[in-house]
Amino acid sequence: MRIGIFGGAFDPPHNGHLRLAQAALEQLRLDRVLWAPTGHPPHKRHQTLSPIEDRVALVEAAIAGQPAFALSRVDVDRPGPHFSADAVTALAREFPNDQLIFLMGGDSLRDLPTWGRPEVLLAHCTLGVFRRPGASFDLEALERALPGIRSKIEFVDAPPLDIASSEIRPRVLRGEPLGDLMPEAVARLIAERGMYREAETALRPATPQRGRVPEGYREVLYWKLTESTRRLILFQLLAVPLGLAAFPAFGWAATQFGGEALDGLDHLLSLIVGLVVTLGLHELAHGLVMAAFGAQPRYGIKWEARALYATAPGFAFTRNQYLAVIFAPLLGLSVLALLGMWALAGTWAVSLLALCATVNAMGACGDVYMGWLVARYPPAAFVIDEADGMRLFLPITG
Numbered sequence: 001m002r003i004g005i006f007g008g009a010f011d012p013p014h015n016g017h018l019r020l021a022q023a024a025l026e027q028l029r030l031d032r033v034l035w036a037p038t039g040h041p042p043h044k045r046h047q048t049l050s051p052i053e054d055r056v057a058l059v060e061a062a063i064a065g066q067p068a069f070a071l072s073r074v075d076v077d078r079p080g081p082h083f084s085a086d087a088v089t090a091l092a093r094e095f096p097n098d099q100l101i102f103l104m105g106g107d108s109l110r111d112l113p114t115w116g117r118p119e120v121l122l123a124h125c126t127l128g129v130f131r132r133p134g135a136s137f138d139l140e141a142l143e144r145a146l147p148g149i150r151s152k153i154e155f156v157d158a159p160p161l162d163i164a165s166s167e168i169r170p171r172v173l174r175g176e177p178l179g180d181l182m183p184e185a186v187a188r189l190i191a192e193r194g195m196y197r198e199a200e201t202a203l204r205p206a207t208p209q210r211g212r213v214p215e216g217y218r219e220v221l222y223w224k225l226t227e228s229t230r231r232l233i234l235f236q237l238l239a240v241p242l243g244l245a246a247f248p249a250f251g252w253a254a255t256q257f258g259g260e261a262l263d264g265l266d267h268l269l270s271l272i273v274g275l276v277v278t279l280g281l282h283e284l285a286h287g288l289v290m291a292a293f294g295a296q297p298r299y300g301i302k303w304e305a306r307a308l309y310a311t312a313p314g315f316a317f318t319r320n321q322y323l324a325v326i327f328a329p330l331l332g333l334s335v336l337a338l339l340g341m342w343a344l345a346g347t348w349a350v351s352l353l354a355l356c357a358t359v360n361a362m363g364a365c366g367d368v369y370m371g372w373l374v375a376r377y378p379p380a381a382f383v384i385d386e387a388d389g390m391r392l393f394l395p396i397t398g
Helices: 015-027 052-063 084-094 106-114 118-124 139-145 165-173 184-193 229-256 264-292 319-343 349-363 365-375
Strands: 002-008 032-037 069-071 099-105 125-131 153-157 217-224 298-302 307-311 316-318 382-386 389-395
Touching (some): 002 084, 015 032, 015 052, 015 125, 032 052, 052 069, 084 118, 099 106, 106 125, 106 139, 106 217, 217 365, 229 319, 229 349, 229 365, 264 298, 264 319, 316 319, 319 365, 319 382
Parallel strands (some): 002 032, 002 099, 032 069, 099 125
Antiparallel strands (some): 217 389, 298 307, 316 382
16 A cells, blocks of 8 residues: 655644645555654654644544544654654554555655755655745756755645644634635544634644753754664774773872772672673763753663663753763763772772773763764754754854
8 A cells, every 4th residue: 555644733734734645645556544643753842732632532523524634642642852764663563564665745745955864754655745835946966966866856836735733732722713724524623622712722833941942943863772673783883992001090099099809709709790780880970960960860771772872862962061960970980980099008908999990981972973963063053962862053144
């Protein structure tokens, strides 16, 4: 089957959405169109969307009685933020024998190279692009940015639209009739649920808060550590030069403070405990610096990488703040180890601290690379930390 993926906030869905979906169904010869309400779209972080279950109910009311349309909860039943690349990956697993067509507007096609992992989107889908009269696209520039995209595009002549969700919400607030803007069932459900009756929800966007990406920024990088086995192996190899640099440095310090060599079962047990404590302190240091900048850190285990993590979900750090978060464990724990060796001079604990400081440096291999990536961008950048990666935003210019 040919299945169209029609994503959007749908806050609320209206007749314009229905006309677009019908045009795609007919012109692209689709067997089905999946309406996929977005839970927490990253490009609308500065907006306050209606509760997702309210928007799901509105979509269900809008498409009721139309067998070619179906609701997809691909961005509802999993935690955000919700990227299109993740959604199509999940749908490709759900429909392994079907052809997926991702529906988008011409403006989205133009900005596709700036999306998070657009190559994943192209790997799983054909693009069904709504083309408006007089609209033009620089396909050559798109092809240079995303090789092979030209063969993945199918155009749809979009019907004229004179309606937008942002225009409907203030009309509900003012008590004006919705007329032919949406199906009667949708208008009735909005009234029953009392939606868009408060100015702060009807007249969006909301004022950005501390820890949020300001309005006028766009995402330019979505970097995920566990995206490929090859990348994980490369980071394991990065630990080799870091270890080669740290081992002689802390080994020399241990000799200066007169540490005894580790031997015996007691020392082996101490070594294991020391390694576990070092890894825990490394992530604790990340979290403490995040908290110092006003974030609420969360700790856990990233199972894909088999490692501890500290993250602050959804909190946007400035570039310099994020560099401090990244390098705090590497610098801070190394200094603490040296101070500990000085305080415990002449004991076996000196050798233990030297080894733990080396492990701290080796464990920072991913942090060092992420710090290098972030440092290449200007101070105006904002970074959102992920459990196994990060996302970077720059102000829109031009």
